[in-house]
Amino acid sequence: MSAQFTQYLLTGLTVGAIYALVALGFSIIYNASHVINFAQGEFVMIGGMATVSLTGTGLPYLLAIPLAVAAAALVGLALEKFAVEPAHGASVVTLIIITIGASIFLRGLAMLVWDKNLHALKPFTGDTPIAVAGATILPQSLWVLGVTLAIVLALSWFFGRTLLGKAMLATSHNRLAAQLVGINVRMVLFLSFGLSAALGAIAGILIAPITLTSYDVGVMLGLKGFAAAILGGLGSGIGAVIGGLALGIAETMSAGYLSSAYKDAIAFVIILAVLFFMPSGLFGKRGGERV
Amino acid sequence: MRAECLKVAAKHRIEVVADETYGAGDTDMTAQLTKIKNTPGVQAVLNPGFGQGPAIVTKNYRQIGITVPFYQSHGVASKEFIKLAGAAAEGVRLPAAALLVADDLPASDPQRSVVVSYKHEYESRFKSEVSTFGGHAYDGLMLAVEAMKKAGGTDKAKVRDALEGIRGYMGTAGVVNMSASDHMGLDLTAFRMLEVKGGNWTLVK
Numbered sequence: 037m038s039a040q041f042t043q044y045l046l047t048g049l050t051v052g053a054i055y056a057l058v059a060l061g062f063s064i065i066y067n068a069s070h071v072i073n074f075a076q077g078e079f080v081m082i083g084g085m086a087t088v089s090l091t092g093t094g095l096p097y098l099l100a101i102p103l104a105v106a107a108a109a110l111v112g113l114a115l116e117k118f119a120v121e122p123a124h125g126a127s128v129v130t131l132i133i134i135t136i137g138a139s140i141f142l143r144g145l146a147m148l149v150w151d152k153n154l155h156a157l158k159p160f161t162g163d164t165p166i167a168v169a170g171a172t173i174l175p176q177s178l179w180v181l182g183v184t185l186a187i188v189l190a191l192s193w194f195f196g197r198t199l200l201g202k203a204m205l206a207t208s209h210n211r212l213a214a215q216l217v218g219i220n221v222r223m224v225l226f227l228s229f230g231l232s233a234a235l236g237a238i239a240g241i242l243i244a245p246i247t248l249t250s251y252d253v254g255v256m257l258g259l260k261g262f263a264a265a266i267l268g269g270l271g272s273g274i275g276a277v278i279g280g281l282a283l284g285i286a287e288t289m290s291a292g293y294l295s296s297a298y299k300d301a302i303a304f305v306i307i308l309a310v311l312f313f314m315p316s317g318l319f320g321k322r323g324g325e326r327v
Numbered sequence: 328m329r330a331e332c333l334k335v336a337a338k339h340r341i342e343v344v345a346d347e348t349y350g351a352g353d354t355d356m357t358a359q360l361t362k363i364k365n366t367p368g369v370q371a372v373l374n375p376g377f378g379q380g381p382a383i384v385t386k387n388y389r390q391i392g393i394t395v396p397f398y399q400s401h402g403v404a405s406k407e408f409i410k411l412a413g414a415a416a417e418g419v420r421l422p423a424a425a426l427l428v429a430d431d432l433p434a435s436d437p438q439r440s441v442v443v444s445y446k447h448e449y450e451s452r453f454k455s456e457v458s459t460f461g462g463h464a465y466d467g468l469m470l471a472v473e474a475m476k477k478a479g480g481t482d483k484a485k486v487r488d489a490l491e492g493i494r495g496y497m498g499t500a501g502v503v504n505m506s507a508s509d510h511m512g513l514d515l516t517a518f519r520m521l522e523v524k525g526g527n528w529t530l531v532k
Contacts (some may be wrong), residue, residue, distance in 0.1 A: 155409070165389075165392065171361075
C-alpha cells in the first residue's frame with residue numbers, strides 16, 4: 037500500500053512542479069498589472085515545440101534550450117508590446133479578453149509553424165527508472181524537481197535582493213506609489229511578461245520528455261497552472277509553488293484512490309472550492325476594496 | 328472499444344480483474360498502472376486506444392516495471408507510435424493489418440501481392456512509411472470504384488447494391504465480404520498478431 041502511495045506522491049510532485057512554474061508565471065504578471073494572462077499556457081507550448089524543432093536541426097540541448105527559452109521570452113515581450121500596452125487604459129476584463137485572444141492566435145500560429153502531431157523530446161539524462169522506496173521515478177522527474185527548486189530560489193533572490201526585482205515587487209504592492217518613487221511601471225510590466233514567458237517555456241521543456249508535446253498542450257497546462265495560482269493565492273510567489281505542488285499531488289492521489297476518469301476535473305473542482313470558501317487562496321492577500 | 332472488449336472477453340472466458348480509464352489528452356497514467364500492478368492475478372494488460380494516450384501508457388508501463396505481457400490495439404498501428412514510445416515499445420504486441428509486415432509475409436499468403444504492391448507504390452511516391460490508416464482509405468476508394476464498375480455508372484441505388492454484393496475482394500486490410508447487414512466486410516483474417524522488435528514490426532509466429 038505504501039509503495040503505491042509513494043508512487044502517487046512522486047508523480048504528483050513532478051506534475052505539481054510544472055504547475056508551480058506555470059502558476060509563478062501567472063502570479064508575476066498579475067502582480068505587475070492585475071491582468072490574468074491566459075496566454076501563459078502557450079508559452080509552455082512554445083518552449084517545448086521550439087526545442088523539438090531546434091534539436092531536430094541537430095543542435096545539442098545546451099544550445100537548443102536557451103534559444104527556445106529566449107524565443108518564448110521574445111513572444112512574451114511582443115505580446116505585451118503589441119497587445120497589452122496599446123490597451124493600457126482599458127479595464128482589467130478587456131485586457132484579460134485580449135490575452136485569451138492572443139492565446140488562440142498563438143495556438144493557430146503554432147499549428148502553421150509546426151504541425152498538429154505529437155512530438156517527443158529525448159530525456160536529458162536517460163530513460164531508466166530509478167527505484168525509490170518501492171516506487172519508480174524517472175531521471176527526468178528529478179530534473180523537473182531540481183530545476184524548479186533552483187528557479188524558485190533564484191526568483192526569491194531576484195525579488196528580494198536585486199533592485200529590479202524589488203522594483204517589480206513594489207509595483208505589485210502599490211502601483212501609484214511605485215510610480216511616485218520613480219519606478220518605470222511600464223517597463224516592469226514589459227519585463228514581467230518576458231519573465232513569465234521564460235518560466236513557462238522552461239516548464240514546457242522540462243516536462244516534454246515525459247508527457248510529449250504538441251501545438252495544444254498549452255490549453256490544459258495553462259488552465260491547471262491557473263487553478264494552482266488561484267489555490268495558492270494570485271500574486272503570491274510562495275502560494276504559486278505550494279498551490280502547484282498541492283494540485284499535482286491532489287490530482288494523482290484522486291486518480292489513484294478514487295477514480296481515474298475524473299483526473300482533469302480535480303483542478304476545476306479546486307477552483308470552485310477555493311472561490312466559494314477562500315477566494316484569496318491559501319497565501320493571497322485578504323483584502324477588500326474601499327469605495 | 329472498451330465496451331466491445333468487455334463483451335467479447337466474457338464470451339471467451341477471459342476474466343477482467345482490473346479496468347482503468349484515462350482521458351484522451353492525459354499526460355500521465357502511472358496512477359492507473361500502479362493500481363493495475365497491485366491487483367493480484369493480472370496475467371496480461373490490454374490498452375485499447377489511439378493517439379498519444381497509448382504511447383504515454385507504454386512509457387509509464389515500462390517505468391513502473393510491470394512485467395506481464397502488454398497488448399495494444401490496432402489504433403496504434405503506425406510508426407508514429409514506435410517513435411513516440413521509444414524504447415518502451417519493445418515487446419508490445421498488437422493485432423494489425425498485414426500491411427505493416429508486407430515484406431515478411433510468406434509467398435503463399437494470399438494477401439502478399441496486394442499489400443506489397445501498395446506499400447512499394449506508396450513509399451516510392453510519398454517517401455514516408457505506410458500505415459494501416461492510409462491503407463484503409465485506399466481500400467475504401469478502390470471498393471467504391473469497383474462497385475461503380477460493377478453497376479456500370481454512378482446511379483446511387485445500383486452502386487449501393489453492387490457494393491453490398493462484393494465478395495472476396497482482397498484489400499490492404501484483408502479479405503472484404505460485404506453484405507446488406509455487414510458494411511465493413513472484414514473478419515478476423517484481417518488481423519495478424521505483431522510484436523515490436525528493434526523498433527520495427529515483426530510477425531508473431
